[in-house]
Amino acid sequence: MVTLSTEVLVIGGGATGAGVAWDAALRGYDVMLVDRRDLAEGTSGRFHGLLHSGGRYAVKDPRAAKECIGENRILRHVAADCIEDTGGLFVTTQWDDPAYADRFAQGCADTGVDCEEISTADALAAEPRLNRQITRAFEVPDGNIDVWKTVWAMGHGIQQRGGRVLPYHAVTAIHRESDAVTGARVRDARTGDELDIHARVTVNATGAWAGQIADMAGIEGVRVLPGRGIMIAMNHRLVNTVVNRCQMPTDGDIIVPIRTVSVIGTTDQHTDDPDDHTVNQSEVDAMLDDGEKLVPGFRGARALRVWTGVRPLFEDAKASDTDTRDVTRAHALLDHSERDGVGRFFTITGGKLTTFRLMAEETMDSVVKHLGETRPCTTSTEPLPGSEAGENYRLGERLRRKEASLIDEQMICECELVPRHKLEEAMTRTASTNLDDIRRQLRLGMGPCQGGFCNYRATGILHGHDGLSADQANQSLLDFMQERWKGVWPVLYGDQLRQVRLDDWIFQGVLDVEHLGQ
Amino acid sequence: MRRSELHFDAVVIGAGTAGLVAGTRLAQGGARVCVLAKGIGSTHLAPATIDVLGYAPDRVDAPGPALEQLIAARPDHPYALIGAEVVGDALSWFAQIVPSGPMPGYVYGGSLEHNQLLPTAVGALRPSALVPETMANGEASRLQRVCIVGTPALRDFHPSLCAANLERAGIEARAVSLDLKLERADMNTLGLARHFDDEKWRRQFCAELSLALRSDEAVGLPAMLGLRDPHEVLADVEHRLGRRVFEIPTLPPSVPGMRLYEILRSALRAAGGRLVLGAEVTSSEREGDRIVSVSTHAAGRDLIYVAPWFVLASGGFASGGIELDSHWVTHERVLGLPLRGVPAEGEPRFAGRYLDEQPMARVGVAVDSDLRAEGAENVLVAGAALPGAIPWREGSGEGIALASGYRAAQVAAAQLSPTAAIA
Numbered sequence: 001m002v003t004l005s006t007e008v009l010v011i012g013g014g015a016t017g018a019g020v021a022w023d024a025a026l027r028g029y030d031v032m033l034v035d036r037r038d039l040a041e042g043t044s045g046r047f048h049g050l051l052h053s054g055g056r057y058a059v060k061d062p063r064a065a066k067e068c069i070g071e072n073r074i075l076r077h078v079a080a081d082c083i084e085d086t087g088g089l090f091v092t093t094q095w096d097d098p099a100y101a102d103r104f105a106q107g108c109a110d111t112g113v114d115c116e117e118i119s120t121a122d123a124l125a126a127e128p129r130l131n132r133q134i135t136r137a138f139e140v141p142d143g144n145i146d147v148w149k150t151v152w153a154m155g156h157g158i159q160q161r162g163g164r165v166l167p168y169h170a171v172t173a174i175h176r177e178s179d180a181v182t183g184a185r186v187r188d189a190r191t192g193d194e195l196d197i198h199a200r201v202t203v204n205a206t207g208a209w210a211g212q213i214a215d216m217a218g219i220e221g222v223r224v225l226p227g228r229g230i231m232i233a234m235n236h237r238l239v240n241t242v243v244n245r246c247q248m249p250t251d252g253d254i255i256v257p258i259r260t261v262s263v264i265g266t267t268d269q270h271t272d273d274p275d276d277h278t279v280n281q282s283e284v285d286a287m288l289d290d291g292e293k294l295v296p297g298f299r300g301a302r303a304l305r306v307w308t309g310v311r312p313l314f315e316d317a318k319a320s321d322t323d324t325r326d327v328t329r330a331h332a333l334l335d336h337s338e339r340d341g342v343g344r345f346f347t348i349t350g351g352k353l354t355t356f357r358l359m360a361e362e363t364m365d366s367v368v369k370h371l372g373e374t375r376p377c378t379t380s381t382e383p384l385p386g387s388e389a390g391e392n393y394r395l396g397e398r399l400r401r402k403e404a405s406l407i408d409e410q411m412i413c414e415c416e417l418v419p420r421h422k423l424e425e426a427m428t429r430t431a432s433t434n435l436d437d438i439r440r441q442l443r444l445g446m447g448p449c450q451g452g453f454c455n456y457r458a459t460g461i462l463h464g465h466d467g468l469s470a471d472q473a474n475q476s477l478l479d480f481m482q483e484r485w486k487g488v489w490p491v492l493y494g495d496q497l498r499q500v501r502l503d504d505w506i507f508q509g510v511l512d513v514e515h516l517g518q
Numbered sequence: 519m520r521r522s523e524l525h526f527d528a529v530v531i532g533a534g535t536a537g538l539v540a541g542t543r544l545a546q547g548g549a550r551v552c553v554l555a556k557g558i559g560s561t562h563l564a565p566a567t568i569d570v571l572g573y574a575p576d577r578v579d580a581p582g583p584a585l586e587q588l589i590a591a592r593p594d595h596p597y598a599l600i601g602a603e604v605v606g607d608a609l610s611w612f613a614q615i616v617p618s619g620p621m622p623g624y625v626y627g628g629s630l631e632h633n634q635l636l637p638t639a640v641g642a643l644r645p646s647a648l649v650p651e652t653m654a655n656g657e658a659s660r661l662q663r664v665c666i667v668g669t670p671a672l673r674d675f676h677p678s679l680c681a682a683n684l685e686r687a688g689i690e691a692r693a694v695s696l697d698l699k700l701e702r703a704d705m706n707t708l709g710l711a712r713h714f715d716d717e718k719w720r721r722q723f724c725a726e727l728s729l730a731l732r733s734d735e736a737v738g739l740p741a742m743l744g745l746r747d748p749h750e751v752l753a754d755v756e757h758r759l760g761r762r763v764f765e766i767p768t769l770p771p772s773v774p775g776m777r778l779y780e781i782l783r784s785a786l787r788a789a790g791g792r793l794v795l796g797a798e799v800t801s802s803e804r805e806g807d808r809i810v811s812v813s814t815h816a817a818g819r820d821l822i823y824v825a826p827w828f829v830l831a832s833g834g835f836a837s838g839g840i841e842l843d844s845h846w847v848t849h850e851r852v853l854g855l856p857l858r859g860v861p862a863e864g865e866p867r868f869a870g871r872y873l874d875e876q877p878m879a880r881v882g883v884a885v886d887s888d889l890r891a892e893g894a895e896n897v898l899v900a901g902a903a904l905p906g907a908i909p910w911r912e913g914s915g916e917g918i919a920l921a922s923g924y925r926a927a928q929v930a931a932a933q934l935s936p937t938a939a940i941a
Binding site: 288299300303406407408409410411412420453456457459460461463464469470471473474477478481482485486489490492493494495497498500501502504505506508509510511512513514515516 | 560563564565573577638639640641642643644670671673674675676678679682683685686695701702703704767768769770772834835836837838841842843844845846867868869870871872873878909910911913915
């Protein structure tokens with residue numbers, strides 16, 4: 001068995017884990033980041049894409065609100081290229097308690113969340129599809145963040161500093177020597193090979209799965225209550241500003257415009273299994289109804305797909321079994337030498353995407369202290385690779401690039417404007433034959449046809465590019481088709497069903513993929 | 519707003535294969551026919567082979583006998599309503615009208631006796647009953663050694679993947695990607711077909727390709743051998759390359775599908791039928807169990823089409839003829855006719871595995887054994903609007919379209935009195 005050594009081993013390649021590894025790499029440590037699947041394939045990649053202003057927590061959770069606005073300001077600079085500055089609106093509809101608006105404004109003032117009340121006429125002029133019955137409107141600095149781009153930017157930054165990023169390496173054992181954790185054994189999910197990693201410090205940043213990893217280390221009582229929420233992506237930007245209902249946070253009260261779509265979220269259902277991705281029909285129906293409240297005619301738009309994510313909510317004594325939204329959203333950092341007498345092992349869980357950098361900073365501060373060293377955090381000033389120019393992403397960016405090279409560049413995914421050379425670069429970079437991994441980096445197949453056209457094209461290019469066998473290429477095509485279908489069918493109606501029928505004709509009629517190799 | 523009434527013996531709604539065949543057959547029988555369509559049908563998306571029955575669910579070698587078995591096993595299937603004999607008649611009729619169409623010499627070959635296995639763009643072998651001559655040489659049993667040829671600008675065709683899968687199927691295949699000097703980095707088969715219509719361009723293409731070919735291999739090309747005169751283009755390319763050549767269908771748009779549309783449209787016109795595109799039916803008028811007229815709104819005015827017979831060939835979910843709304847209710851959108859095959863409330867509409875049978879797949883307009891719509895006795899239903907089939911899985915789409923269009927015309931023509939035709 002191969003044995004590797006590193007200073008800081010981070011388990012979990014979501015935003016938090018990648019953030020910890022990035023933070024450690026910037027502090028000069030040799031780091032290794034492992035994930036059982038692809039980076040940002042779990043909770044991080046399964047949210048609505050909202051970069052919080054903090055407004056959502058201004059009344060209910062002032063500490064979270066303060067953290068959010070602080071991180072919002074930092075990330076706009078250090079992760080500039082991953083963020084679109086859409087701005088946000090909190091609007092009072094006829095279904096919202098009118099008294100909440102004043103509490104909201106006060107809460108924002110108290111927590112430092114920039115908030116300005118504007119006339120409803122101005123709000124409606126900016127967002128003409130918005131419910132015309134709104135009575136109050138507040139502007140806040142919400143935005144959207146492309147989490148895959150963010151996490152991969154950190155991944156590349158880690159690699160540039162000599163660190164190692166190992167997606168598809170699942171932890172099979174945590175190594176313990178008497179009163180300390182000394183590393184982990186991981187299995188390469190693609191080859192089945194196992195390898196041992198020795199580490200000075202091991203950080204468990206596995207979110208909703210943190211209890212499972214802690215168990216492997218023989219540590220009891222790390223309980224994370226997975227709160228499952230669904231999100232639905234609607235075709236097009238129904239709004240160009242993040243729109244929130246001005247009320248105590250509840251289901252289906254946010255629409256986030258991100259890239260080419262608008263995402264409505266979310267619900268909150270307790271689940272025992274963080275890998276449970278069930279989508280209930282009643283949740284879908286409720287979400288579509290909620291969409292109608294903010295944007296009348298919402299149901300008439302195309303619902304592209306639905307997905308679920310699990311919030312990692314660290315359990316405290318007040319937790320109830322049925323509604324996890326009331327469990328603290330704050331993150332939990334556990335130094336297991338203090339808590340359990342097990343040294344060189346830390347767990348960071350809970351929290352929210354917007355605060356991942358802060359969570360990483362606090363974690364590494366503890367690690368550095370534990371090691372008896374002084375190495376300051378620089379993640380609040382050091383831009384991620386790709387964000388050095390400090391310019392935020394603009395929606396028209398891909399279109400502008402395409403326009404500039406209209407006749408010289410081949411578009412593989414027309415919905416998301418993915419050109420051939422970007423696809424080939426990503427295939428080389430990731431060395432992955434999994435088109436879903438490439439999707440997360442390029443948004444391949446994330447538009448209205450959900451891979452109907454680009455799947456065949458990308459498979460053909462993959463086959464030529466990597467010298468794959470026909471079997472492997474066929475499997476890539478079938479896997480991507482199934483992966484896309486997974487999120488399409490629970491919310492399939494209207495024009496999207498028309499689209500699916502066209503895809504049926506392409507895959508089963510024209511290509512006959514079902515009978516490949518017979 | 520002006521409102522005008524137009525009178526016909528039969529009004530056909532939909533200009534896909536089913537609608538055009540129904541219209542042509544009625545017109546050939548002497549009826550005054552108008553085909554109304556919101557737009558062009560699915561011909562432009564499909565490979566344009568006439569697949570009668572490809573899978574049931576195993577691969578079908580002999581569609582004729584398999585059809586008899588399907589009819590016995592599934593009395594709700596469109597073929598059971600149409601009858602095997604009519605399917606055979608419709609195919610013979612179609613094979614006859616193709617050569618008299620606008621593309622001299624272009625023919626379809628095949629029969630119900632055995633399916634021809636043709637390579638798809640991914641290299642699977644797809645069974646079809648009737649195939650255009652431009653694809654015939656791709657029949658698997660005739661292929662010993664083949665060179666699959668593409669060009670980098672054509673993103674909808676990847677020769678190496680196609681060849682690799684043909685290899686797996688036991689055919690000696692290799693791939694060549696020919697770097698043609700094209701006007702842009704992105705081309706589809708339509709743009710290339712226009713080039714193939716040009717004799718000079720073809721000559722250049724063949725000269726370049728010849729250099730890459732080995733002596734005894736056939737050539738498979740994406741389906742792009744011209745729109746105007748594919749018979750001549752095929753003959754010319756085969757002559758210049760000195761070998762057998764065949765077309766492989768690609769992602770939409772489909773060049774052979776456009777040819778099929780031109781053939782059917784021209785047959786309708788030749789028989790005296792009218793075709794109005796851009797004429798979406800916006801409303802209809804009923805008297806009891808009969809549809810009296812349908813209205814369109816086009817070119818700034820309403821037109822009312824009055825007829826004793828209507829053929830509904832407006833397709834299924836793919837065309838928008840049938841819709842599932844966001845409250846999970848299905849509708850037939852042209853005439854508001856009742857549907858069949860809709861999963862009951864609370865039952866699953868779709869299956870989580872894409873390639874499993876999808877419960878919503880067999881939805882169609884409820885009909886009787888004469889293809890008459892339930893609750894509308896003078897409306898006959900044809901094509902993808904019919905319930906009971908999963909044409910993209912069965913490999914039965916064009917077969918059902920052709921045979922049901924043919925059958926609908928038969929039913930209506932039998933009841934159209936000569937006086938009605940003159941009135």
